[in-house]
Amino acid sequence: MTPLVFIDGDQGTTGLQVLQWLAGRSDLRLLQLPPAHRKSAAHRAEALNDCDVALLCLPDDAAREAVALVRRPGVRIIDASSAHRTAPGWVYGLPELDAAQPARIAGAARVSNPGCYPTGAVALLKPLVDAGLLPADYPLAIHAVSGYSGRGRAGLEDHEGAAADTAVPFQVYGLGLNHKHVPEIQQHAGLAHPPVFVPAYGHYRQGIVLTIALHLRLLPAGVTAARLHAALQARYAGQTFIELQPLADDADAQRLDPRALNGSNRLRLAVFGQERTGQVLLTAVFDNLGKGAAGAAVQNLDLMLGLSVEPQGEPGSSRPESGLLQPA
Structure with a gap:
């Protein structure tokens, strides 16, 4: 039936x-x-x-x-x-x-x-922890910016209609460092300690950019941006909804648009590295809704x-924008 x-x-x-x-x-x-x-x-x-x-x-x-x-x-x-x-x-x-x-x-x-922010954070971190490239006790700081739909009804009231012209363009929150997503990220990424998590809202409706900075000197010997990228590539090869950008030589010219995948069920990951400073940036872009x-x-x-039908929707496609929004 x-x-x-x-x-x-x-x-x-x-x-x-x-x-x-x-x-x-x-x-x-x-x-x-x-x-x-x-x-x-x-x-x-x-x-x-x-x-x-x-x-x-x-x-x-x-x-x-x-x-x-x-x-x-x-x-x-x-x-x-x-x-x-x-x-x-x-x-x-x-x-x-x-x-x-x-x-x-x-x-x-x-x-x-999963929570919206943890989706990006866990997808980036767990394969690296599992592969032994990222120590479980690494002192992580995770930064993320979401569209104001993550605030629920208050976000609509502060950013749409008559309030749009006076809305605050950018707000960092969770400054007590006890955001409800932290235990979820720690548990499912396999971390030994809670990461520092710094979320923010921007003056746009939906979409997330999440970033995690790493110092190669704090990682096991021989770990490079290329090895981190290869571990993510191995984990997500053949996945329908997760894509990994190639390592880029022109990273300084690139920009991350949080709205790039709005209306879809896709998650775009990337690794950016700076060999001179030994720094790496892990990034995730996806639609919080x-x-x-x-x-x-x-x-x-x-x-x-047991169904094989994939969720519909492509970037830029319309989605319902009425009704009660639940906080991220």
């Missing part, structure tokens, strides 16, 4: 994008509540227990409440919130984490979608249902 999928929170930005990616597909059915029933715990509980897969596009507390409403053992859950990303019993929903991760996701009853949210959720859904 065609599997039945219920999106709890289908009017938020992630939920709306998931709906658009799934529109027109005949290999699954969508269970949707009428507007009058969306906030009814009884109707939501009924839907959560009637479906084959529940996809939670909710704030953390609401996601925990939704999980508690699921009573039927056969219901499988994908949680797009950060509530369960380091929780025991939940499979981390980054299929490219290692060679066995797609099978783990495919067989899981509970899958936690695509590979960082809805696209990843659909990718995990397809794995869990």
Whole structure:
């Protein structure tokens, strides 16, 4: 029988994008509540227990409440919130984490979608830690800039409509160094200590540039930018949604546009090196509402249902821009 999928929170930005990616597909059915029933715990509980897969596009507390409403053992859950990303019993929903991760996701009853920032950070760091090129106790600092959609409703209110002309163009936040994504990055990248994580918002709607600087003198002897690049290339060879830029001789002429992959489920990684100073810069570009949210959720859904249909969308394609945005 065609599997039945219920999106709890289908009017938020992630939920709306998931709906658009799934529109027109005949290999699954969508269970949707009428507007009058969306906030009814009884109707939501009924839907959560009637479906084959529940996809939670909710704030953390609401996601925990939704999980508690699921009573039927056969219901499988994908949680797009950060509530369960380091929780025991939940499979981390980054299929490219290692060679066995797609099978783990495919067989899981509970899958936690990765956070937007951790998607880029873990994708860059874990292959290097696994290969012994980056010590697990390296003193890492991760910098990332996201579009204001990562702020949720407050981002829309501060950057769109009448507020657009007076919006602050750039804001660094998380200055208490306790951002909720740090434990997720540490655990899934295999780090011995929490990295310093410095996030920021820019005056554009969506898209992320994430950077991690390394000093070769602090890495094992013989590690070079080329070896780091080769390790990433080996890990992601043949991957549908992760691409690695070639090592560039003209790095000074290059620019990273955080919006380059908007509307897609793709993640673009790169390694830039300066031989004179022994410095390396690891970078990731992706859509915080695509590979960082809805696209990843659909990718995990397809794995869990044994379907091969890839998430739709190409850079620059339109996506729903109304509804409640959930904080990154």
